Amino acid sequence: MNQQTPQSRRVGLFVTCLVDLFRPSIGFASVKLLEDAGYTVDVPMAQTCCGQPAYNSGDREDTIAIARKTIETFEDYDYIVAPSGSCAGMLKKHYPALFKDGDWAERAKAFSAKVYELTSFLTDVAGVDHVDVVHPGSVTYHDSCSGLRELGIREQPRKLLRSVGGLEIKEMPESDVCCGFGGTFCVKYPDISNRIVEDKTDSIRQSGAKTLLAGDLGCLMNMAGKLQRQGSDVEVRHVAEVLAGMCDTPAIGRRKD
Amino acid sequence: MEIRSPAFKENARAALDDPQLRHALEHVKSGFIVKRAMAAEALPEFEKLRDSSKAIKDETLANLDKYLEAYETKVTESGGHVHWAESAADARDIILKICQSVGARTVTKGKSMISEEIELNDFLEGNGVQPVETDLGEYIIQLRGEHPSHIIAPAVHLARSQVEADFRRVHTHLPVDRDLTEPVTLLSEARKVLRAKYFQADVGITGANFLVAETGTSVIVTNEGNGDLTQILPKVHIVLASIEKIVPTLSDLSQVLRVLARSATGQDMSVYTTLSTGPRRAGDPDGPEQYHVVLLDNGRSSMIGTEFQEMLRCIRCGACMNHCPVYHAVGGHTYGWVYPGPMGSVLTPSLIGVDKAGHLPNASTFCGRCEAVCPVRIPLPKMMRHWREREFSRRLNPATQRYGLKAWAFFARRPRLYRLATSIGIPVLSLFGGRGRFKSLPLAGGWTRHRDMPAPEGRTFMQEWKQREAQKQGARI
Numbered sequence: 240m241n242q243q244t245p246q247s248r249r250v251g252l253f254v255t256c257l258v259d260l261f262r263p264s265i266g267f268a269s270v271k272l273l274e275d276a277g278y279t280v281d282v283p284m285a286q287t288c289c290g291q292p293a294y295n296s297g298d299r300e301d302t303i304a305i306a307r308k309t310i311e312t313f314e315d316y317d318y319i320v321a322p323s324g325s326c327a328g329m330l331k332k333h334y335p336a337l338f339k340d341g342d343w344a345e346r347a348k349a350f351s352a353k354v355y356e357l358t359s360f361l362t363d364v365a366g367v368d369h370v371d372v373v374h375p376g377s378v379t380y381h382d383s384c385s386g387l388r389e390l391g392i393r394e395q396p397r398k399l400l401r402s403v404g405g406l407e408i409k410e411m412p413e414s415d416v417c418c419g420f421g422g423t424f425c426v427k428y429p430d431i432s433n434r435i436v437e438d439k440t441d442s443i444r445q446s447g448a449k450t451l452l453a454g455d456l457g458c459l460m461n462m463a464g465k466l467q468r469q470g471s472d473v474e475v476r477h478v479a480e481v482l483a484g485m486c487d488t489p490a491i492g493r494r495k496d
Numbered sequence: 497m498e499i500r501s502p503a504f505k506e507n508a509r510a511a512l513d514d515p516q517l518r519h520a521l522e523h524v525k526s527g528f529i530v531k532r533a534m535a536a537e538a539l540p541e542f543e544k545l546r547d548s549s550k551a552i553k554d555e556t557l558a559n560l561d562k563y564l565e566a567y568e569t570k571v572t573e574s575g576g577h578v579h580w581a582e583s584a585a586d587a588r589d590i591i592l593k594i595c596q597s598v599g600a601r602t603v604t605k606g607k608s609m610i611s612e613e614i615e616l617n618d619f620l621e622g623n624g625v626q627p628v629e630t631d632l633g634e635y636i637i638q639l640r641g642e643h644p645s646h647i648i649a650p651a652v653h654l655a656r657s658q659v660e661a662d663f664r665r666v667h668t669h670l671p672v673d674r675d676l677t678e679p680v681t682l683l684s685e686a687r688k689v690l691r692a693k694y695f696q697a698d699v700g701i702t703g704a705n706f707l708v709a710e711t712g713t714s715v716i717v718t719n720e721g722n723g724d725l726t727q728i729l730p731k732v733h734i735v736l737a738s739i740e741k742i743v744p745t746l747s748d749l750s751q752v753l754r755v756l757a758r759s760a761t762g763q764d765m766s767v768y769t770t771l772s773t774g775p776r777r778a779g780d781p782d783g784p785e786q787y788h789v790v791l792l793d794n795g796r797s798s799m800i801g802t803e804f805q806e807m808l809r810c811i812r813c814g815a816c817m818n819h820c821p822v823y824h825a826v827g828g829h830t831y832g833w834v835y836p837g838p839m840g841s842v843l844t845p846s847l848i849g850v851d852k853a854g855h856l857p858n859a860s861t862f863c864g865r866c867e868a869v870c871p872v873r874i875p876l877p878k879m880m881r882h883w884r885e886r887e888f889s890r891r892l893n894p895a896t897q898r899y900g901l902k903a904w905a906f907f908a909r910r911p912r913l914y915r916l917a918t919s920i921g922i923p924v925l926s927l928f929g930g931r932g933r934f935k936s937l938p939l940a941g942g943w944t945r946h947r948d949m950p951a952p953e954g955r956t957f958m959q960e961w962k963q964r965e966a967q968k969q970g971a972r973i
């Protein structure tokens with residue numbers, strides 16, 4: 240299946256700042272999935288954030304400084320994998336655009352070629368087509384915007400989810416519509432963000448699924464926060480937790496009773 | 497038109513609180529999106545046509561001066577006149593002079609966003625010339641004293657019942673017991689009322705979807721046929737268009753037309769596509785005696801050669817706003833000037849200044865759906881980001897935002913300090929999130945006003961990872 244030598248199987252995990260700070264379980268689930276697929280996973284301590292808050296606020300100088308640090312930290316790995324379409328999109332699609340030419344442009348390009356979002360890495364690079372876990376019940380999957388439109392991630396997580404024992408996918412209407420998170424957008428324009436996430440939670444309810452999954456913690460926190468404010472009992476998790484069979488931690492926004 | 501973009505947030509609040517508007521905006525969501533998707537799906541070469549349309553517009557913009565000159569030559573050869581208007585005021589003056597030269601009292605108008613941009617109606621009225629909008633949506637808007645809320649569906653923010661009430665208020669010469677319950681009855685009533693106006697009008701003003709350099713032709717696409725009557729019946733036809741509407745050849749035109757209606761309404765073609773070249777010739781059965789083209793710049797030429805040049809590819813199909821979650825939430829009037837939605841968020845700052853329109857490029861989640869459907873592949877989010885960069889470097893955004901961001905960036909650039917700060921802060925925050933989430937949180941009011949904030953699990957991933965690695969090492973020893 241995979242013709243690579245062990246030397247070309249070193250993955251640097253880009254944890255993402257939200258996973259680091261809010262939900263380490265997603266990081267550990269990612270490590271497990273990558274290790275199960277036969278990769279050696281390393282987590283360089285010198286990583287912080289991909290720089291999107293600065294980039295999307297128009298602060299190019301800080302973005303470039305952060306991008307250089309990230310590239311330096313990760314460029315020696317064979318692959319750089321992130322459990323987020325948004326951060327992976329930043330690293331893969333936007334870093335190269337930050338450097339016009341010269342040495343850094345070359346480095347950013349070489350770096351970017353090795354960056355993947357977790358589920359697409361598993362299916363498209365590692366050739367994983369099933370996972371050996373059970374998760375009884377129905378789930379619905381939200382396609383986060385950057386993953387979907389910048390990286391073309393749609394089938395990959397669903398393909399893996401279909402191999403999970405006892406799991407049924409119930410699609411929501413308009414799963415490809417934004418949840419209203421948008422990074423700093425949701426705090427700069429809270430009222431608009433709220434309307435958008437209300438529409439999203441309506442769609443989630445319409446699916447009738449017990450669990451909501453997605454590949455981006457920012458979106459998940461937004462949707463979980465709204466569902467819980469509305470009193471919904473839909474459980475919210477990152478897709479990696481289900482795929483790795485690591486759902487013993489309480490769902491997002493929940494705590495053990 | 498009064499610029500209300502600086503009050504974007506207040507406008508948004510009012511729009512969100514308007515249940516009737518919410519209902520009307522549902523149509524944008526349900527109607528346009530599905531129809532576009534079906535039209536795109538049904539045409540195997542659709543994606544290729546988008547590429548070639550983009551290429552046609554890029555080539556035009558790269559040689560805009562050449563094509564504009566060629567266009568002018570052809571218009572002149574066919575007996576028409578081209579007038580160059582650098583500013584909105586220039587365009588208004590030129591149009592008024594033409595109207596006055598034929599003693600015009602009434603002008604009929606086809607749909608034109610440029611006319612909105614230069615605030616033509618108020619100006620003409622103030623100078624004793626009565627403009628009459630003939631596009632149904634524009635006519636309704638004019639009756640209400642409003643502005644369009646969408647570039648191809650100006651009255652999309654209104655319910656049928658509101659329009660019925662307007663018609664009953666204004667068309668007092670018609671029987672009160674007439675039935676106006678079906679949208680088509682509204683259309684035929686407007687048609688009847690407008691029919692007389694076409695014959696009274698001395699001048700007809702239309703916009704142009706395209707101008708063809710090769711032949712000096714102006715092109716309009718409509719679904720009601722009102723544009724044809726507007727430009728054929730009066731003595732004088734004035735085409736009002738901005739300079740980027742040029743396409744080089746008729747064959748280019750035919751390509752771009754194939755993506756326009758599909759992207760806009762999901763139709764293969766609009767019902768009427770009308771090409772006009774010059775005034776009526778000897779032997780023509782109809783047509784105007786005079787044919788004028790007013791070419792408006794109004795800041796566009798200064799976009800050439802900048803990071804905003806690509807915006808000039810826009811063919812005004814409206815697909816970006818039809819697919820925009822922010823537009824769906826707040827509607828077109830919230831944007832506070834002529835052009836709403838994603839295309840407006842890029843174009844408006846270019847035309848009225850980012851100091852006034854700063855909210856527009858910021859009020860986007862960067863979901864990218866606009867770019868994904870734009871027939872000429874304009875990278876709208878990227879250009880909104882460029883506006884944010886300009887704002888940031890000119891220090892136009894709020895100080896609290898800047899300092900917050902700078903403080904965050906200070907740590908993000910220094911991994912060791914970042915690690916230290918987060919390894920202290922996060923477990924503390926987690927300690928307070930007793931129920932797994934926060935109902936309110938200092939500094940996160942925008943978030944917790946509407947939703948709970950999930951609490952951190954406990955320690956950071958990095959702390960846990962270090963421990964796991966240390967244990968592994970220990971086990972090996």
Ligand code: SF4
Nearest residue numbers: 810811813814816870
């Ligand atoms: S920006 Fe693109 S999608 Fe929006 S109106 Fe212009 S051409 Fe259409």
